[in-house]
Amino acid sequence: MIRVGILGATGYTALELIKILIRHPQVEIGALTTRQSGRPAVSQIHPSLAGKLDLPLEDLSPDEVVARCDCVFSCLPHAASAEVVKRLVDAGQRVIDFSADYRLNDAEVYTAWYGETHPDPERLGRVPYGLPELFAAQISEAPLVANPGCYPTAAVLALAPLLIARLVRREGIILDSKSGVSGAGRTPKLGTLFPECNESIAAYNVGQHRHTPEIDQLLGQLAGAPVETIFTPHLVPMDRGILTTAYTLPVGDLTEAAAAETLRDFYREHPFVTVVDSLPATKHVSGTNACHLAVRRVRERLLVFSCIDNLLKGASGAAVQNFNWMYGFPETTALI
Numbered sequence: 212m213i214r215v216g217i218l219g220a221t222g223y224t225a226l227e228l229i230k231i232l233i234r235h236p237q238v239e240i241g242a243l244t245t246r247q248s249g250r251p252a253v254s255q256i257h258p259s260l261a262g263k264l265d266l267p268l269e270d271l272s273p274d275e276v277v278a279r280c281d282c283v284f285s286c287l288p289h290a291a292s293a294e295v296v297k298r299l300v301d302a303g304q305r306v307i308d309f310s311a312d313y314r315l316n317d318a319e320v321y322t323a324w325y326g327e328t329h330p331d332p333e334r335l336g337r338v339p340y341g342l343p344e345l346f347a348a349q350i351s352e353a354p355l356v357a358n359p360g361c362y363p364t365a366a367v368l369a370l371a372p373l374l375i376a377r378l379v380r381r382e383g384i385i386l387d388s389k390s391g392v393s394g395a396g397r398t399p400k401l402g403t404l405f406p407e408c409n410e411s412i413a414a415y416n417v418g419q420h421r422h423t424p425e426i427d428q429l430l431g432q433l434a435g436a437p438v439e440t441i442f443t444p445h446l447v448p449m450d451r452g453i454l455t456t457a458y459t460l461p462v463g464d465l466t467e468a469a470a471a472e473t474l475r476d477f478y479r480e481h482p483f484v485t486v487v488d489s490l491p492a493t494k495h496v497s498g499t500n501a502c503h504l505a506v507r508r509v510r511e512r513l514l515v516f517s518c519i520d521n522l523l524k525g526a527s528g529a530a531v532q533n534f535n536w537m538y539g540f541p542e543t544t545a546l547i
């Protein structure tokens with residue numbers, strides 16, 4: 212049995228993670244943390260867990276977490292996460308970090324986009340990016356894995372096979388993305404209050420969303436040279452889900468059928484990515500670790516559609532998939 216801890220256990224991603232881990236046959240949950248005092252029962256914070264898990268949420272120090280756990284999932288926000296994660300990894304814990312803290316290779320890029328000095332810059336560039344469809348070998352061996360951002364997961368899974376095969380150009384890639392409101396987390400914010408976002412759809416952070424450098428870093432790495440993307444996220448009034456439509460410029464006369472075949476070949480051995488014939492919808496992947504992809508050729512563009520559940524393949528499902536690789540369990544254990 213692997214004893215796991217979850218930091219920031221009051222949040223949305225932590226709830227989804229707990230729901231997966233309580234049905235994982237090789238996991239025992241040893242610690243759930245919060246900054247709140249009074250050791251509230253987990254079912255008090257997450258009523259859907261009533262009768263399913265009888266544990267308190269505790270304000271634990273990193274040393275107390277180390278004493279109780281073999282592996283830690285950090286569901287903390289950026290900067291706060293690395294402050295703790297560096298201490299856990301130094302103490303020999305294996306960690307899966309949900310935050311953006313270890314996804315970028317360059318501390319200056321991190322500071323430019325996140326407005327903070329990185330708390331653990333020496334580790335940057337040495338932490339595998341937690342997409343097993345691309346980096347399983349590195350993830351298996353790693354003490355620390357950077358769980359990907361939700362938007363980058365949808366975008367990178369859509370484009371990786373085509374960029375690697377040089378079938379689409381590195382320039383002129385448009386990523387039009389829509390996300391449900393849980394993508395912003397449970398911590399209250401004005402823009403995600405019900406009267407602000409219900410019955411409404413709007414773009415946000417145009418040209419300056421923090422997932423931009425992560426997407427560009429990954430796609431550039433896969434393409435072997437810098438890519439030029441325009442990433443525009445939109446908030447849509449639904450609980451969960453991401454739909455990204457990637458508008459690419461094919462190299463040569465790439466047909467829809469050939470593009471679909473390239474994607475199918477690339478993901479043949481990867482159980483969570485499926486190329487579908489119909490157009491993907493967030494409802495089709497909701498509650499699962501699946502990514503659905505589809506392609507359409509329209510005039511000079513090849514469009515790739517990519518759907519995930521932001522809280523699962525975009526966060527907690529991917530984290531357990533990474534955990535399974537790290538500990539040598541079948542990749543699909545506890546996941547659908």
Ligand SMILES: NC(=O)c1ccc[n+]([C@@H]2O[C@H](COP(=O)([O-])OP(=O)(O)OC[C@H]3O[C@@H](n4cnc5c(N)ncnc54)[C@H](OP(=O)(O)O)[C@@H]3O)[C@@H](O)[C@H]2O)c1
Nearest residue numbers: 219221222223224245246288291309310394396397398526
């Ligand atoms: N939501 C998504 O779809 C999604 C997808 C991919 C990645 N992520 C990343 O996953 C992490 C968790 O996201 P989430 O949506 O679960 O967020 P959330 O619902 O807001 O939960 C984060 C939790 O972290 C704790 N926390 C907040 N600020 C803190 C601080 N300064 N120091 C220590 N603890 C703090 C809070 O717990 P207490 O107040 O109880 O201490 C809070 O419940 C974030 O890094 C996020 O960027 C989220």
